Every structure is written in structure tokens, then in C-alpha cells.
Amino acid sequence: MKIPSEAEFFELIVETLNLDADVEITPETLLFGGPLDLNSVDALEIGAVINDRYKIKLDSKDEATRRAFMTIRTLHAFVAEKMQSKQPELSEANAA
Amino acid sequence: MGTNVLLAALETQAHVWTARTDAIASERLRAAGKHMLNTEELARYERFHSDVARHDYLAAHALLRSSLSRYAAVDPADWAFAAGPYGKPALYNDPALPPLCFNLSHTRNLVACVITLDCGCGVDVEIVNPSRNIHSIARMVFTDSEIAGLGLCSESEAVERFFRIWTLKEAFAKATGEGFSAELQRITFDRIEETAPALHRDCVTVPAPCEWTFLSSTPTPLHRLAVAVQARREVVCTDITLQLADLGFAFR
Numbered sequence: 077m078k079i080p081s082e083a084e085f086f087e088l089i090v091e092t093l094n095l096d097a098d099v100e101i102t103p104e105t106l107l108f109g110g111p112l113d114l115n116s117v118d119a120l121e122i123g124a125v126i127n128d129r130y131k132i133k134l135d136s137k138d139e140a141t142r143r144a145f146m147t148i149r150t151l152h153a154f155v156a157e158k159m160q161s162k163q164p165e166l167s168e169a170n171a172a
Numbered sequence: 173m174g175t176n177v178l179l180a181a182l183e184t185q186a187h188v189w190t191a192r193t194d195a196i197a198s199e200r201l202r203a204a205g206k207h208m209l210n211t212e213e214l215a216r217y218e219r220f221h222s223d224v225a226r227h228d229y230l231a232a233h234a235l236l237r238s239s240l241s242r243y244a245a246v247d248p249a250d251w252a253f254a255a256g257p258y259g260k261p262a263l264y265n266d267p268a269l270p271p272l273c274f275n276l277s278h279t280r281n282l283v284a285c286v287i288t289l290d291c292g293c294g295v296d297v298e299i300v301n302p303s304r305n306i307h308s309i310a311r312m313v314f315t316d317s318e319i320a321g322l323g324l325c326s327e328s329e330a331v332e333r334f335f336r337i338w339t340l341k342e343a344f345a346k347a348t349g350e351g352f353s354a355e356l357q358r359i360t361f362d363r364i365e366e367t368a369p370a371l372h373r374d375c376v377t378v379p380a381p382c383e384w385t386f387l388s389s390t391p392t393p394l395h396r397l398a399v400a401v402q403a404r405r406e407v408v409c410t411d412i413t414l415q416l417a418d419l420g421f422a423f424r
Contacts, residue, residue, distance in 0.1 A: 094303070099222050109216075113225035115279070116342060116351075117298060117309070124308035137355075 077130065079159050085152040092125045093118060103149040119145065126151075132158045179243045179270055182289035186401045189239040190284040190297075190391050193231040201227060205234035208249045224280070232278040236285045243287065244269050260349035275346050282395045292402040294347030296339040300396055302327075306334040313341065313356040332396075336364055336388055339398035343386070344371075347400040361386070 080088070086103050095101060099112065107122075108114055122145070123134045132155055134141050144154035181187070209217060213233055220226045237248035240263075252264035263272055271290040277283070277297045286295040307330075310319050318337055322330045341356045359378070361369040369388055371381035378384070387399040 092305075096222055096224060099225075111219050111221040111225075113220060113222060113228065115298075117304065117338065120309045120312060121305055123312055124305050127312065128305075128308055 077159065077163065079156045080130070080152070082149065082152050085155070086148050088125060088129065089122060089148050089151070092121055101148075103152070104147050107145055107147060107151075122151070126155055130155060130159060132162075179289070182243070182270075182272075182287070186286055186288040186291065186293060186385070186399065187239075188284055188286045188295060188387070188397070188399050189235060190282060190397070191231065191235050192281060192392070193228050193278070193283055194281045196231070198223065198227050201230055201234065205230050208234055208237045210252075228278050228280070228283065232276055232283040232285075235283050236274060236276050239285055239287060240272060240274065243272055256349060258349035258351065260346070260351075275343075277346075279395065282392060282397075284391070284397055286399050286401070288401055291404050292347045292349075294343040294345065294400045295397070296342035296346060297391070297395055297397045298335050298339055298342075299394055300331060300335050302331045304331070304334070306331060309338075310334060313338075315357055315360045318360060333364070335396040336398075337361070339396045340364075340369060340386060340388060340400070343398040343400040344384070347402055364388075 082103060090101060093101075093112075093114070095112070101112065105111060108119070119136075123136070126132050126134060134144075136142070141154070144151050178187070206214070206217075209230070217226055217229055220229060234248070237251050240246065240251050241248045246269070252266075253261050254264045256262035261274075261276070263269070263274070273288045273291055273293055274285055275294045276285045277295045279297045279299045281299070282297050284295050284297045286293045307319075307322060310322055314322070314337065322333055325333055340361055341359055344359060345351050345356060359375055360372045362372050363369045367388060369386045371378055371384050371386075375381050383403050385401045385403070387397075389397050391397045
């Protein structure tokens, strides 16, 4: 499975969150505790779409996972690393 | 009802105050409620990009403060908070005040807070949104039987059932303070369709399931609400009552 680019991942997460039109979000926007008003169901939605699309199961009790949910950028980096560790041959395919 | 009568009622009750945030204009809420916020709350309020998010946040915290003031002679703006275990918000420990516990929740157009006397408590409100990916979410936090139960329903029934179960789990997780650290896939309930569900006896991760009292309700046709209360004293909380607070009235 191809590791998504940050842009592709960003688009997926923003579409999943279905934010109001007046809400601005960038890859560096804080997902929680910042300008968005996301709740726990939103966090689960994000986890669910990552699980469904990239077959990566996120453990909400894991400290590294919780840190990854800081921004879409940090989440993308986390998911990419997980995907890479599951399929090391991907790193050659993505580098090509 | 006077302050002392309400406080006395908390000996065997938990009170849940709810308010419709679309029932008060933003300008009026700002004029009456913004001064209640402390520095940290104000900074959080200012960080929201969306007018709706700011309105809901202010309504939630104004509801909490004004509701607490029904139980003690403290001005809403003067309540002080601290972080309890797991970072759960709690009242600053003041021996001169009754040991009130609280929890707060808000969603689009509805805010709710639960208040108890020295009992752990949690509340969750959600707008019942049929576009949520309920089956995928359920696979992450529901038990196998709960997931199977969703599969046996029509889609509209499954949405309703999902939010009944989710709000109960979330209220429980907030009551314990564990939040996402809670083992939600191992928490399940009996009497899901009733107003007063109970923890299933097989919830082995919960040390004393009989100490817990739950409320599940539909405060509006579009919302689901659940409350979890854990007794800490010999008297188990026997009743969780819903009170409708008029945010506009609170500011007269």
C-alpha cells in the first residue's frame, strides 16, 4: 500500500471532519485545544478512517498515538512511519 | 428552589443542568457571560476560529459557573478550578465550600453539566449525526456484542443505538477521569433502551459496578445525553434529575 503524501492525507482528514465553512485549517493547526472545536467522536472518526484506509490501528491509550494527534502533519508522520514499519519494501517504492 | 434546598437534595441526587445554546443570542451571551471566564478560559475562548465554537464554549462555561452558584453563595465569576487526576477539571479545594463535583459537555446547540456532592461524575451530550461513520467507530470502541447489535438494526436505528451506547461510555470515561485511556471495549451496559441503564455484571475491569448510576435521555429530538455517577459514600446516588436551565434567565 502506497504511503500517502501529506497533501493527500490532509485532504482525507479534512473531508472526514466535515468542518464548517468558516473554519480555517492547515496541516499545522492544533486538532485539539486550539482553534477547532473537535470532540472525542471526531478523534474516533479520524482513527476509524485511518484504520479503514491505511489498515493502521491506532491505540488511544498509547502516549505516542496521543502525541501524534496534535496536528494533521504530526498524524501523517506517525501514520507514514507505521505504514513503513509494516511494509519496509515500500521505502524503496516511494523513493523511486 | 433555594441554595440550601438544592444542596440538601444532592445528598441522594445528582443534578444535570442543560441549556439550548441556540436559545440565546451571541451578543447577549457575550455581554452577560464573558466576564465570568478566568484568564485561561478566556484565552481558550479567543483561540476558536468559529463564531459557533466560541458561542458554544462560552455557553458551556457560563452554564457551569451559574449552575455551581445555585449550590453555594459564590458569584459565578469567582469559582476557581484545578486539574484533578488524569487532568480532569475539578473545583479548587476550598474547605469553606461544600465538596461539589462536576463535569461538563457541549455539542452543537446543547450544553450540559452534572453536579454532585462528593461523587465522581461524567456527562456527555452528542448531536445525533447520521453521517458519522458509526460502524467503523464502533469497531474501535464497542464490544463484540454491541457491534453485532448495531448490525441487526436498520440504519436509522443503528445511528440511534450507536449514540445511546457511545454517550454512556463517554460519560463513564469522563467520570473516572480516564477519558481515552479507559478500556471502552470492555465496558458494556444492560438495559440500554431504558432511562437508567446499568453496567453489565461482566465488566470485570470495573471494581464495583453496583456503585454506578447512569442516566440516558433524549433532551431534544436531535440530541443524546448520558450521565454516569459513582457513589463515594455509603449512600448510593438514587436519582439523577434533569433540570433545564435558561441561559437567558441566569443572566437577569
